[in-house]
Amino acid sequence: MAQEKTYIEDIERTLYDIKNVDKSKYKSQSGLTEDIIRDISARKNDPEWMLEFRLKSLEVYNQLSLPNWGPDLSELNMDEIVTYVQPDAKMTGSWDEVPEDIKDTFDRLGIPEAEQTSLAGVGAQYDSEVVYHSIQEDLVKQGVIYTDMETALHEHEEIVRDHFMKLVPPKDHKFAALHGAVWSGGSFVYVPEGVHVEIPLQSYFRLNAAGAGQFEHTLIIVEKNASLHFIEGCSAPKYNVTNLHAGCVELFVNDGARLRYSTIENWSRNMMNLNTKRAVVGKDGVIEWVSGSFGSHVSMLYPCSVLKGENAKCEFTGVTFASKGQNLDTGASVIHCAPHTSANISTRTISKAGGKATYRSAVKVTKNAPYAKCSVNCESLMLDDISRSDTLPTMDIEGDEADIGHEATIGRISDEAIFYLMSRGISEDEARSMIVRGFVEPIAKELPLEYAVEMNNLVNIELEGTMG
Amino acid sequence: MEKLLNIKNLQVTVADNEAEDASKEILKGIDLQVNKGEIHVVLGPNGSGKSTLMNAIMGHPKYEIAGGSLEFEGEDLTELKTFERARKGIFLSFQTPEEIPGITVENMIRTAKQAVTGENIKVVKFRRELKAAMKELQMDESYAQRYMNVGFSGGEKKRNEILQMLMLQPKLALLDETDSGLDVDAIQIVSNGVKKFHNEDNACLIITHNTRILKQLNVDKVHVLMQGKIVAEGGPELIEKIDKEGFGFLQGAE
Numbered sequence: 001m002a003q004e005k006t007y008i009e010d011i012e013r014t015l016y017d018i019k020n021v022d023k024s025k026y027k028s029q030s031g032l033t034e035d036i037i038r039d040i041s042a043r044k045n046d047p048e049w050m051l052e053f054r055l056k057s058l059e060v061y062n063q064l065s066l067p068n069w070g071p072d073l074s075e076l077n078m079d080e081i082v083t084y085v086q087p088d089a090k091m092t093g094s095w096d097e098v099p100e101d102i103k104d105t106f107d108r109l110g111i112p113e114a115e116q117t118s119l120a121g122v123g124a125q126y127d128s129e130v131v132y133h134s135i136q137e138d139l140v141k142q143g144v145i146y147t148d149m150e151t152a153l154h155e156h157e158e159i160v161r162d163h164f165m166k167l168v169p170p171k172d173h174k175f176a177a178l179h180g181a182v183w184s185g186g187s188f189v190y191v192p193e194g195v196h197v198e199i200p201l202q203s204y205f206r207l208n209a210a211g212a213g214q215f216e217h218t219l220i221i222v223e224k225n226a227s228l229h230f231i232e233g234c235s236a237p238k239y240n241v242t243n244l245h246a247g248c249v250e251l252f253v254n255d256g257a258r259l260r261y262s263t264i265e266n267w268s269r270n271m272m273n274l275n276t277k278r279a280v281v282g283k284d285g286v287i288e289w290v291s292g293s294f295g296s297h298v299s300m301l302y303p304c305s306v307l308k309g310e311n312a313k314c315e316f317t318g319v320t321f322a323s324k325g326q327n328l329d330t331g332a333s334v335i336h337c338a339p340h341t342s343a344n345i346s347t348r349t350i351s352k353a354g355g356k357a358t359y360r361s362a363v364k365v366t367k368n369a370p371y372a373k374c375s376v377n378c379e380s381l382m383l384d385d386i387s388r389s390d391t392l393p394t395m396d397i398e399g400d401e402a403d404i405g406h407e408a409t410i411g412r413i414s415d416e417a418i419f420y421l422m423s424r425g426i427s428e429d430e431a432r433s434m435i436v437r438g439f440v441e442p443i444a445k446e447l448p449l450e451y452a453v454e455m456n457n458l459v460n461i462e463l464e465g466t467m468g
Numbered sequence: 469m470e471k472l473l474n475i476k477n478l479q480v481t482v483a484d485n486e487a488e489d490a491s492k493e494i495l496k497g498i499d500l501q502v503n504k505g506e507i508h509v510v511l512g513p514n515g516s517g518k519s520t521l522m523n524a525i526m527g528h529p530k531y532e533i534a535g536g537s538l539e540f541e542g543e544d545l546t547e548l549k550t551f552e553r554a555r556k557g558i559f560l561s562f563q564t565p566e567e568i569p570g571i572t573v574e575n576m577i578r579t580a581k582q583a584v585t586g587e588n589i590k591v592v593k594f595r596r597e598l599k600a601a602m603k604e605l606q607m608d609e610s611y612a613q614r615y616m617n618v619g620f621s622g623g624e625k626k627r628n629e630i631l632q633m634l635m636l637q638p639k640l641a642l643l644d645e646t647d648s649g650l651d652v653d654a655i656q657i658v659s660n661g662v663k664k665f666h667n668e669d670n671a672c673l674i675i676t677h678n679t680r681i682l683k684q685l686n687v688d689k690v691h692v693l694m695q696g697k698i699v700a701e702g703g704p705e706l707i708e709k710i711d712k713e714g715f716g717f718l719q720g721a722e
Binding site for chain 2: 414415417419424425426430434435438442
């Protein structure tokens with residue numbers, strides 16, 4: 001039989017690639033200087049301590065060097081990145097008040113529609129600022145707060161001050177420091193003790209301006225015995241210049257609380273996505289991460305769970321799809337700090353057309369965490385000979401009686417499996433697509449519905465070739 | 469009687485992994501005819517080419533037809549791809565069924581049924597039929613929602629093959645050592661499955677080492693394959709002879 005080529009289509013990007021004319025009201029100069037930081041801070045009307053925090057972060061940024069591992073970041077030139085782009089819109093609770101072009105963008109992304117059918121609250125950020133926010137009235141009555149970070153900084157200053165970048169300190173790494181200096185926008189969620197938010201909240205981050213950075217900060221506090229499902233979506237149209245995303249997510253899951261944090265990242269192929277996410281979980285608390293990385297040119301993303309209270313749990317489910325020109329370095333880390341803490345990490349990565357997908361995990365069990373349980377399962381599928389997949393797990397076990405399991409497989413679609421499906425009457429292209437779909441199925445079933453559909457679309461397969 | 473499978477002087481080679489250009493001849497001229505309503509058995513020692521015959525009929529890309537003809541219902545099969553042969557009504561029960569993670573048994577069989585019939589299969593009716601067939605094979609219903617063969621025992625995988633055969637209703641079922649590695653009870657269940665499947669409009673071609681399963685079925689014809697050639701043919705009495713004496717008496721029969 002002659003050589004045949006099978007193409008797994010890329011994610012349909014037309015929807016995301018529609019760019020609006022840049023009508024921003026204000027843009028900072030490109031680059032990173034003290035003056036620029038002071039300017040951003042003044043425009044945002046920061047309290048004094050926040051300005052100081054930003055300036056200190058800048059100092060840390062200047063002291064730290066780029067990571068000496070992972071993807072090459074030398075293409076990123078901070079002198080060319082515009083760190084603050086203020087859209088010409090005020091934050092509002094009514095879509096009618098959102099400028100037409102911005103509203104159209106979110107319409108196309110299906111945000112207002114999802115808000116009506118399946119969400120209890122929505123935040124929409126356009127470039128550096130949040131332009132729309134809403135939350136259902138009954139949640140407000142129960143004391144739930146869901147707003148943009150700027151509003152939270154002024155209306156709930158004490159809470160923000162007590163938590164802001166406490167979990168991810170600026171000195172953590174260079175891009176955490178950068179975030180501390182120039183952060184803008186993002187979401188603040190507070191769920192009071194015992195309150196269960198039954199319907200998800202969703203924030204959507206859209207970066208429209210070319211050559212800009214987006215540095216939104218997400219701070220979520222779920223108090224004792226409360227629960228929340230938070231969804232985050234991100235996208236941007238493609239430009240020929242590098243865009244940068246260096247967000248920061250801090251999740252506080254208190255005793256007996258449960259938080260499910262789902263992210264689907266579909267950045268364009270000119271995006272450097274250097275994002276930091278961390279959760280701390282109290283006694284009997286549960287953090288569930290669902291993480292889909294589909295877009296961007298380069299990604300470095302390793303959500304971390306600090307299991308601080310006895311019996312705290314982490315469930316991590318991730319999928320990464322790297323195609324041509326993409327180097328996606330993703331994974332997860334867990335730090336067991338208390339007895340009987342447990343973690344379950346399950347990831348799938350697919351690489352095609354020369355894309356590179358790396359799974360990186362770190363599991364640490366401290367002396368204070370006897371009887372820790374952790375199971376890591378990462379599977380990679382390479383769809384052709386020019387793509388690459390790696391798995392790089394590390395483990396550091398100090399606690400007694402730890403039960404740690406790790407399974408990693410890297411494979412290709414087996415010819416025998418194709419033959420098996422074909423012997424049942426299923427065509428070759430459908431057989432391949434079934435195998436790929438089956439491969440990501442354990443992850444797809446965890447995704448919010450609209451994103452699961454999107455992921456299924458990406459495994460639509462086209463067969464091309466000749467018999468001879 | 470209506471001819472289903474007609475094989476004449478079939479020669480099959482397989483690419484030799486050791487030397488890239490070289491290929492090894494495994495079947496050295498086979499003649500075999502299977503009519504509707506018949507059950508045929510192929511016996512033979514390990515390495516005699518039995519599985520190669522099955523794979524060649526099904527169109528496995530690793531096996532190349534070097535000569536002879538292979539027809540199904542009067543139509544040349546050699547130019548057809550595996551899935552096209554399946555749609556013509558040929559089914560292979562694998563010796564080692566593949567595991568397909570993420571695809572449930574129900575989803576797989578329904579997709580396959582749509583592919584072979586070319587019809588949209590209604591879920592409710594399909595489920596009812598699947599449930600009945602599973603009951604027949606003493607498979608727990610919950611297996612319908614499990615991923616294809618993943619975590620199945622050897623016996624469960626074989627039962628799952630028979631389940632697919634019952635659901636897809638092929639005209640010709642090739643069973644490649646479906647009974648191997650099964651205990652007495654499982655063999656009983658599998659042979660009941662074959663009995664349930666078989667009727668005057670279809671046919672079975674069975675490879676086995678185990679003559680026990682054959683006692684349960686009305687075998688029409690036995691072919692003995694050795695070193696890529698059919699060295700003896702006969703009725704069910706041949707089974708008993710081989711059972712007692714082994715293949716030794718056939719050495720040099722060619």
